[in-house]
Amino acid sequence: MSTLSDRTGTALVVVDVQNGVVAGAHDRDGVVANIRTLVERARAADVPVVWVQHDDEELERGSDAWQIVPDLVPADGEARIEKQYGDSFEATDLEAQLAARGVGHLVVTGAQTDACVRSTIHGAFVRGYDVTLVADAHTTEDLTAYGAPPPDQVIAHANLYWNFQSAPGRRATVASAADVALDAPATA
Template sequence: MSHVPALLVIDMQNAAVALSHRPRETVATIASLERRARAAGVPVIAVQHEGAGLEPGTEGWAIVPELAPLEGETTIRKGSADAFLGSDLDPCLRALGVTEVVVTGFATEFCVDTTARQALSRGYDLLLVADGHTTSARPAVDGFVASEQAVAHHTAVYRHLSFPGRSIRVLPAARIDFTAPRP
């Protein structure tokens, strides 16, 4: 089977990015990946959360301008941490022949982690962009670890996670080559 990636940009919406850890750096990293994916003909799929504070049509719900989908690109709406649950994500990926999801976005320990694991369970290979996901800017509070630790922890988990028959890679954005063939 051939290697067919798709870049997932999860919940990089105005309200989420406004409260995120390292927002400028994360947006710039994902924007660079989007440009490179498009240049290589790799689908870029925006995932947009709907819920309290992220009501459709509001400014907070809108995807940040730097990452706005281009005309003809797919946007998937979701209502839970799992971008596959109750959405068109899986049928969309299957129609495109995608075999690997390249995961970026917000929030590391919620939507990014849940969607990445669901992708593996649904038969997709996974590439987690080590510097392309973030979470809320916060100190260690209410049982959560500080933002930087949460991002580092989840990135490390994926370096050691194993799913039979699946490829799991964790790479910084600078090392991702959408044009390189993979077996």
């Protein structure tokens, strides 16, 4: 139902599951395990998997911190997007990669919930994509020292508000890793 005509495909997007991003993340191992299961399901269903990696002064390209966690291994031919902004579409070729694959529905996982995941789901939605946020496959670190709620509450809030996002011609949904559809776009 996306507003992108003739783009009925789905893609799994893995945002910033890098050593330096998720080292101290809430339920890191559980979230990474859920993402690994989704990647396996996507590959089995011939659904594209897109890997996003952030690059900045703390995540220098090529450094150990910049690398995708060893629990997850991108396959040959899967799209790799390097970004320097929160929104994975901003100043990258993500849109071109998705268009080439006929994708109009994104299933989004990754880190951090309150930063790059949030920016990416909103960026996709305003660009016309249907977006499913995987409730138990995104995470963030504890930023309570800076006034943020505890990470489990940040994650719960993102799942809550995303389920009520709406806009003409597209759909925002939240699903658990076990329940997310990886073979078809979201439907009304």
